[in-house]
Amino acid sequence: MAASEISGPRTYGNWRKPTSPGIHGLGMAGTMGLLGGLVLVVLSMLISLWLAIFVAVGVGLSLLPLLLRDTHGRNGLQRATARLAFRNGRKAGKNVYRSGPLGRTASGTCQLPGLAAQSTLAEATDAHGRPFALLSVPSANHHTAVLQCDADGASLVDSDQVDTWVAYWGQWLAALAYEPNLVACSVTIEAAPDPGIRLEREVSGNIDPQAPPLAQAVLREVVQTYPAGSATLTTRVALTYSGAAQAGQKRRDAQAMGTELGLRLPGLASNLSMTGAGPATPMTASDLAEAVRVAYDPSVAVLVEEARGSGGSGITWDEAGPIAAEEAWGHYRHDGAFSITWSMSEAPRGEVFSSVLASLLLPHPDISRKRVTLLYRPHDPASAARVxxxxxxxxxxKAQQAKMGNARDSIAVRAAEQAAREEATGAGVVRFGMLVTATVTERDELDRAAAAIGNISAPARVALRRVYGAQASAFAAALPLGLVLPHHLRVPQAVRDAM
Known part of the structure; x- marks a missing residue:
């Protein structure tokens, strides 16, 4: 009997959340603060006992917020600073955005708000002669190209074929570590109502006037009834490269990066076809501008589809942003829509099947538009070994700190050792995260959409945390723009990891 006939369904797992070493959950920063506080207490005892007691109480109170963690692992200091920053930004009016000729923007255009405000969009040509959009963020010197995929789907597909797709996807991610100057990769799966414009255009363009009347009537009825209640799934892969100076290379501008990415995109796109993503084609500047415009204002989706059939909508990057947007503590209002964004605080524990995210990706009747974005940051081989x-x-x-053995700590030790062995044999190491955005057309529907996300995330075994105080930034990061959030933080990522 073959091995595939006696083995059970293939499972996946053994991902590790980066942690910081420290005493009793303080982390590296808290531990260093504790050691420094103990030195101050000892020095204070040379002056006065009461002074030493006062210093000890002050050190304890300052470290207490680092010990108070919620269910998502965030400590009290992180929650307090987030609330303080949002309150100060709201007082300064930074949570309100008005664009257009009568808006607050100096140019009078509808440029993107927030992190993507300084972004520019150009168009280059790849090695196969296909035009592709090149999105540049000058503040980070990042340049992004977006591939649009037509995924095959796993319906009526053998499990062996699905396992093969997953294996090739793992190889594709591992190969990104060898991509020169690659910073990050994101995969955005968006579920939205199907307006039926494409179906009507396809049928009307191919119907035969000489066909029997019954056949024509059936086709017209299909065009009228099929789009009702149906949805469309789009998959976009954003590849972000850095134009910063490297060893033996000068700092490169958008034009130089467009030439370099044009040589790399065909190979990356062709390798994606083996992962079940289907044919991958680069998005043009017009396609990307239209996708972002629809994300900020879903009411124009039908108009954009109709315009594509007549030669294009003509939307430019300066017109892709919203006319008005307002960020609240727990949601984001943009034009005539309301959105809530969640971030993944913990990946599924244990082993999972390849269909673990199926419920989270499928359309939901209580959500007008749903966007799930997987964020990847591959480590190069040198840093992967250190990680x-x-x-x-x-x-x-951490396991040696406990007086009695902890089952979770022992499992973590075995998982870390297995990861080290796999990396030593050539496996790639990738940091990953996930953002989930739910968009509705009425404010009263926000609670129902939040409940729906909670229901569909439970089968996926994913812990989602609502991005309080940063809804605008999270909304932009969930779009296929290639924004790398750690490069836009005021507090460096290394400091955050140490906490």
């Missing part, structure tokens, strides 16, 4: 070895040492240090 897994540091993770293995951190897990051992």
């Amino acid at each position: 897994v070895e540091r993770d293995r040492k951190d897990s051992l240090f």
Whole structure:
């Protein structure tokens, strides 16, 4: 009997959340603060006992917020700083955006708000002669190209074929570590109502006037009734490269990056076809501008589809943003729509099947438009070895702190050791995250959409945290724009990881 006949369904897992070593959950920053506080207490005892007690109480109170963690692992200091920053921004009016000729923008255009305000969009040509959009963010010197895929789907597909797709997807992600100057990769799956414009255009363009009347009547009825209640799924892959100076290379501008990406896109797109993503084609500047415009104002989706059939909508990058937007503590209002964005705080524990995210990706009747974005940051081979070895040492240090053996700590140690062995044999190491955005057309529907996300995320075994105080930035990061959030933080990512 073949091995495939006796083995059960294939499972996946063994992902590790980066942790910081520290004493009793304080992290590296908290531990260093504790050691520094102990030194101050000892020095204060040389002056006065009461002074030492006062210093000890002050050190304890300052470290207390680092110990108070919620269910998503955020400590009290992080929650307090987020609320303070949002309150100060709201007082300064930074949560309100008005564009257009009568808006607050100096240019009078409808440019994107927030993190993408300084972005520029150009168009280059790849090695196959296909035009593609090149999105540049000058503040980070990042340049992004977006591929649009026509995924095959897993319906009526053998499990062996699905396993093959997953294996090729893992190889494609691991190969990104060898891509020169690649910073990040994101995959955006968007579920939206199907207006039926494309179906009507396809049928009307291919119907035979000499066909029997009954056949023509059936086709017309299909065009009228099929789009009702149906949805469309779009998949976009954004590849973000850095134009910063490297060893032996000068700093490159958008034109130089367009030439370089044009040589790399065909190979990356062809390899995606083996992952079940179907044919991958580069998005043009017009396609990307239309997709972003529809994301900020879903009411123009039908108009954009109709315009595509007559030669294009003509939307430019300066017109892709919203006319008005307002960020609240727990949601984001943009033009005539309301959105809530969640971030993944914990990946599924244990082993999962390849269909673990199916419920989260499928359309939902209580949500007008739903966007699930997977964020990847591959480590190069040199840093990958350091990451897994540091993770293995951190897990051992944490397990040795407990007086009695902890089952979760022992499993974490074994998982870290397995990851180190796999990396030593050539496996790639990738940091990943996930953003989920639910968009509705009425404010009263926000609670129902939030409940729907909670229901469909439970089968996916994903812990989602509502991005309070940063809804506008999270909404932009969930779009296929290639925004790398760690490069836009005021507090460096290394400091955040140490907490």
